[in-house]
Amino acid sequence: MSEIRTLIVDDSSVMRKIVERSLRQAGLDPLVVYEAGSGTEGISLLMTKQVDLILSDINMPSMDGLEFLRQIRARNLAPGVPVVMITTESSEEHVKQAILAGAQGYIRKPFTAEQVKERVLPLVHAA
Amino acid sequence: MLLNGVRKAAIATGRGGGGIGMEPTMAVSLRESLQQVSDPRNLDASVEEVFQMMLGVNCRRDSSPVAQNDREPESVTAVVGFGGLLSGACVFTTGSSAALVIAGHMTGMEFAEVDDTVEDGIGEICNMLAGVWKGKVPELAANCGLSVPAVITGRDYRLHVQAPEFQLHHLYRFGESSFAVTIVCDGLQ
Numbered sequence: 001m002s003e004i005r006t007l008i009v010d011d012s013s014v015m016r017k018i019v020e021r022s023l024r025q026a027g028l029d030p031l032v033v034y035e036a037g038s039g040t041e042g043i044s045l046l047m048t049k050q051v052d053l054i055l056s057d058i059n060m061p062s063m064d065g066l067e068f069l070r071q072i073r074a075r076n077l078a079p080g081v082p083v084v085m086i087t088t089e090s091s092e093e094h095v096k097q098a099i100l101a102g103a104q105g106y107i108r109k110p111f112t113a114e115q116v117k118e119r120v121l122p123l124v125h126a127a
Numbered sequence: 128m129l130l131n132g133v134r135k136a137a138i139a140t141g142r143g144g145g146g147i148g149m150e151p152t153m154a155v156s157l158r159e160s161l162q163q164v165s166d167p168r169n170l171d172a173s174v175e176e177v178f179q180m181m182l183g184v185n186c187r188r189d190s191s192p193v194a195q196n197d198r199e200p201e202s203v204t205a206v207v208g209f210g211g212l213l214s215g216a217c218v219f220t221t222g223s224s225a226a227l228v229i230a231g232h233m234t235g236m237e238f239a240e241v242d243d244t245v246e247d248g249i250g251e252i253c254n255m256l257a258g259v260w261k262g263k264v265p266e267l268a269a270n271c272g273l274s275v276p277a278v279i280t281g282r283d284y285r286l287h288v289q290a291p292e293f294q295l296h297h298l299y300r301f302g303e304s305s306f307a308v309t310i311v312c313d314g315l316q
Contacts, residue, residue: 011275014248017234018181059254061275088258091269108262109255110180 003030004124005049007078009042009056009068010086015109019055019086019116026117028124039068046077053124054078055107058087058098066101073102082123086111157212157266157315164213164264164312165293173259174299174308177252182232182301189300199223201282203241205253208274213267214314217257218286219249221306228304241280250276256308288313 006023008016016035023031034049036042040063042056054072058065065085072078084105085098095106105119157164171188178186199222207217221229227238230248238245254276261267288294288311295310 012247012251012254014230014233014244015251021235059273059275088255088262088273089268090258090262091265093269109258110177112180 003032004028004053005032005034005051006053006055007034007036007042007045007049007051009036009039009054009060009065011037011057011060013037015057015086022111022113022116023055023120025113026121028120039063039065039071042068043071043075043077046072051078051081052127053120054081054083055086055120056083058085058089058094066097069098069101069103080127082127084120084123157264160264160266161293161315164267164315165295166263167295167297169263170260170295170297170308170310173256173263174297176259177255178299178301181252181255182229184232184301186299186301189298189305191298201241201280203246203249204279204284204286205246205250206277206279207250207253207257209257209261209271209312210274211271212316213261213271213312215288215291215310215312217253217260218309218311219253219256219306220286220309221249221304223280225304225306228302229306246278246280250278260310286311 006028008019010016010019020033034045034051036045038060056065056068065087069083082104083102084107085103086107086109087094088109090108098106104123107115107119174186178184201223202220203223203226204218204220209215209217223241226241226245226249229252230238230245233248234244254273257273261271286309292312292315294312296307298305298307
């Protein structure tokens with residue numbers, strides 16, 4: 001399998017590390033990870049890097065994950081790249097908002113590596 | 128002061144009766160669900176879930192009256208505000224040595240002192256606890272926003288909330304480490 005270039009957007013550096021570790025445990029290998037601490041940083045990265053997968057937190061200061069997602073779709077950054085939202089918000093309404101904004105998947109925090117595998121691997125294989 | 132700031136951020140997030148980026152919802156009241164919202168078992172279940180899934184450890188409720196080890200040089204407190212149908216905060220407090228253990232379990236790294244990464248980890252634990260706790264009550268899950276976590280490190284400080292609607296304060300232990308989780312509700316619609 002060719003390398004899977006993944007952008008992880010989260011204002012928490014600890015969560016970025018946990019997500020990366022979970023992806024590796026899920027069998028995504030070889031994995032190249034780009035990290036962004038905000039939606040704005042994520043957009044800047046997408047202007048210079050090509051990625052195969054995006055995982056983003058929702059609840060972030062300045063630009064939240066939904067706005068980040070709307071902007072990358074509106075600017076046609078990373079077209080066709082699956083986006084998975086990772087968040088503590090778990091209501092049906094939040095899931096609906098994420099899907100409407102253009103997300104393909106949704107992982108609720110806290111999560112296990114197995115859950116990451118179930119939600120992410122099919123998207124990577126389908127892309 | 129800090130608690131007010133955190134709460135205001137959550138209220139801004141949850142304004143309109145919905146969560147982040149959500150349309151205002153029909154009038155929903157939590158008053159009738161107060162017993163469910165303040166059920167202490169929801170907090171215990173939330174703590175167990177977060178610590179089991181993110182740290183791989185089992186926590187048990189600690190009924191001993193001493194909250195913190197007096198020998199701890201400092202404590203680490205994370206606060207996540209609630210806004211919307213319920214206003215208040217989730218407060219996670221632990222000693223510095225337990226904070227190092229918790230961050231170590233989360234990241235697989237070893238920490239010698241409370242640094243930015245440890246504070247970040249404690250903030251995330253509090254964020255997940257707040258999210259899981261409000262997710263136990265459907266009306267709250269859909270109509271209550273969360274602020275981003277704020278973390279305080281230091282000694283000789285205490286949290287005071289004037290006349291809360293209700294307050295849950297539980298102590299937990301895993302291994303040699305202990306921590307406290309407080310849910311403060313000072314407004315309910």
